[in-house]
Amino acid sequence: MNSPIWNWEIAVYLFLGGMSAGLMILSCIRSGHSSPERLLPFLSVLILSVGMAALFMDLAFKTHVYRFYLAFQWKSPMSWGSWILLGIYPAALLFGLTRVEEAEIARLTPAPLLGTIHSARRWAISQERVLKQTNLFLGIALGVYTGILLSSLGRPAWNSAVLGPLFLVSGFSAGAAILTLFTEENNLHRWEMHAISAEFALILLYIFGLTRIGNPDGSTPADLFLGGRFTAIFWVFTVMIGLCLPFVLGRILRPPVGNYRFLGASFVLIGSFSLRWIIVTAGQS
Amino acid sequence: MTMDTRRCVGCNACVIACKTENALAEGTSRDWVITETAGTFPSLSQEIRSERCNQCSRPPCVDSCPTRASHIGEAGVVLVSRNKCTGCKACIGACPYNARYVHPDGFVDKCTFCFHRTKTGALPACVEVCPTQALKFGDLEDATSEVSRLLRARRHKVNRPDSGAKPNVYFLI
Numbered sequence: 001m002n003s004p005i006w007n008w009e010i011a012v013y014l015f016l017g018g019m020s021a022g023l024m025i026l027s028c029i030r031s032g033h034s035s036p037e038r039l040l041p042f043l044s045v046l047i048l049s050v051g052m053a054a055l056f057m058d059l060a061f062k063t064h065v066y067r068f069y070l071a072f073q074w075k076s077p078m079s080w081g082s083w084i085l086l087g088i089y090p091a092a093l094l095f096g097l098t099r100v101e102e103a104e105i106a107r108l109t110p111a112p113l114l115g116t117i118h119s120a121r122r123w124a125i126s127q128e129r130v131l132k133q134t135n136l137f138l139g140i141a142l143g144v145y146t147g148i149l150l151s152s153l154g155r156p157a158w159n160s161a162v163l164g165p166l167f168l169v170s171g172f173s174a175g176a177a178i179l180t181l182f183t184e185e186n187n188l189h190r191w192e193m194h195a196i197s198a199e200f201a202l203i204l205l206y207i208f209g210l211t212r213i214g215n216p217d218g219s220t221p222a223d224l225f226l227g228g229r230f231t232a233i234f235w236v237f238t239v240m241i242g243l244c245l246p247f248v249l250g251r252i253l254r255p256p257v258g259n260y261r262f263l264g265a266s267f268v269l270i271g272s273f274s275l276r277w278i279i280v281t282a283g284q285s
Numbered sequence: 286m287t288m289d290t291r292r293c294v295g296c297n298a299c300v301i302a303c304k305t306e307n308a309l310a311e312g313t314s315r316d317w318v319i320t321e322t323a324g325t326f327p328s329l330s331q332e333i334r335s336e337r338c339n340q341c342s343r344p345p346c347v348d349s350c351p352t353r354a355s356h357i358g359e360a361g362v363v364l365v366s367r368n369k370c371t372g373c374k375a376c377i378g379a380c381p382y383n384a385r386y387v388h389p390d391g392f393v394d395k396c397t398f399c400f401h402r403t404k405t406g407a408l409p410a411c412v413e414v415c416p417t418q419a420l421k422f423g424d425l426e427d428a429t430s431e432v433s434r435l436l437r438a439r440r441h442k443v444n445r446p447d448s449g450a451k452p453n454v455y456f457l458i
Contacts, residue, residue: 005374060372061391067352067371078375079351153378154345154448284378 004284009058011277014146015174016051018167018272020044021146022175024092024139026191028132036182041096041135043178045089048142052085077152081145088138094124095131143168146276150283156221158283160209166202169195170272177268180261189250192268196247203239224282234278242271286398286412287432287441288335289457292419295320295333299411299420303337306399306410310389315396316411332458335411335420338363338384338396339444339452346376346385354393360424361453362400367392381448398422425453 027040059065068082097105097120109117124131147167150158173195176188210222224230246264253260295318303309303316316337323330344363347355354369355376365376370392377385377393388394399409403422407413412420423430432455435441439457446452 005377058374060374060387060393061370062372064352064369064371064391067354067369071351071353071369073348073351073353075348076351076375078349078373082351149375153349153375154381155378 004281006058006280006284008277009054011273011280012054013051013058014149014167014276014280015273016047016054017146018143018171018276019174019178020048020051020088020171021139021143021168022172023047023178024088024135024142024175025172026175026179027092027095028136028139030188034183036179038099039096040179041092041099044139044175045092045096047178048085048088077145077148081142081149084138084141084145088142091131091134091138094120095128095135097121097124098128098131140168143171146171150279153283155283156213156215157210157224157279157285159213159221160206162202162206162209163279166199166206167276169199169202170275173199173268174272177265177272180265189254193247193250196243196250196268200239200243200247203243221282224285229285230278230282233274237274238271238278241267242274246271286340286409286454287421287435287457288454289417289419289421289435289439290332290334291457292417293318293333293335294417294419296416298414298416299335302410302414303396303399306402309394313386313388313394315384315394334456335415336382336384336444337411337454338380338398339382339450339454340396340398341448342451342453343449345379345381345448345450349375349379351375358400359404362398362403363395364397364400365393365395381445381450382452 023040023044027037027044030037056062056065068079069086071079072083073079097117100121102118102121105117105121106114144164144167147163147165151160151163173192176192176195179188180192207222207225210225211220213221215221225234246267249260249264249267297318300314300316300318304314307315309315316335319334319336321332321334323332340361340363342361344355344357347357347363350356351373352369352371354366354371356364356366358364372387372391372393374387374393377387385393385395399407399411402409408422412422421432421435423432425432425436427433435457436455441455441457443452443455
């Protein structure tokens with residue numbers, strides 16, 4: 001009766017969902033004029049789709065997946081998440097259309113769809129401000145939801161409201177790391193440094209919060225990370241590799257360039273994935 | 286439901302009866318027996334409990350279900366509509382008692398207090414088969430029922446009272 005409920009599929013889904021949320025937020029708070037940044041809304045949808053494929057793989061009754069959209073349960077974070085995911089597709093794709101040229105659309109779109117896409121683009125451009133605000137809201141909602149999904153289930157190591165903001169910041173950091181691979185703007189580096197600092201503070205708050213929860217045997221869920229089963233993997237992969245190394249690289253090189261830029265981004269991505277993987281697993285131990 | 290920890294001998298008849306009555310798939314069970322030993326030798330005490338879904342009055346599994354597959358049915362029994370279940374397992378994560386599992390066919394399954402029997406006036410299979418009569422089933426809101434009388438007469442506890450789920454399986458101690 002104690003076999004794991006959720007395995008790698010959910011860790012991958014939460015990681016890619018968070019990354020997609022980060023890219024959506026970045027697409028709203030940055031100008032989007034440079035070549036890679038123009039495509040952020042489309043990239044966020046692509047990454048989210050891969051994450052949703054992992055989520056689909058985890059469903060035990062796959063042919064009932066449509067049931068998510070025949071009900072809304074306000075007390076169920078998974079229900080909120082399902083509807084948020086559904087809202088992201090039109091919002092992000094329409095927002096993306098505001099940043100591509102008509103000629104680009106003509107080159108990439110099959111002829112029968114061309115008229116519809118052009119009309120959608122014209123409408124999206126007229127509603128650009130609303131779309132930007134909607135994308136920002138949905139991006140934040142998605143990032144927070146990936147953490148609340150776990151924290152709402154009441155298991156000791158998940159029993160923390162900090163998980164929502166922690167996964168949001170970590171997702172933002174992962175999104176910035178992906179963007180770092182394609183652009184060298186100093187401005188982006190500043191956002192990354194802030195995100196890493198905030199994530200570190202939230203991790204400390206999360207663990208501190210867990211020390212205040214008592215298990216029946218006198219232990220606390222914080223013991224999992226402070227001497228218990230997940231101590232080494234958490235502090236090495238999530239904290240040292242995922243936060244400390246990219247932060248130190250960023251402070252020394254201001255910002256890292258060339259191979260160091262790729263190295264720093266890779267460290268952030270490793271840390272961001274390990275955070276989900278470890279917390280998903282720790283909550284079920 | 287009440288479960289008398291002083292009568293239970295841990296024979297597992299309740300587990301077998303449930304498996305047979307509900308034709309459970311291999312490797313799955315809706316109830317189980319726990320043996321808990323406390324103290325330091327030679328001052329030891331042992332408690333044996335037959336456990337199952339607590340049919341909570343405030344069930345977190347129902348709150349967490351995104352499709353309303355998990356719901357409170359007639360007589361307060363928590364049920365799963367198989368045709369609505371996606372197998373997302375949120376309810377399994379939310380259950381404080383680990384009382385749910387994924388059926389090999391994909392839906393989430395759990396104890397129903399043998400709803401198909403109790404609605405006709407029969408007892409759940411586990412209660413009927415218990416050789417020491419440790420398990421009793423009845424209406425907790427009826428002051429004259431045997432379970433209400435036992436709860437008035439005996440000291441009792443519930444599992445995980447901290448969960449806030451208001452469980453309805455009482456352990457007589």
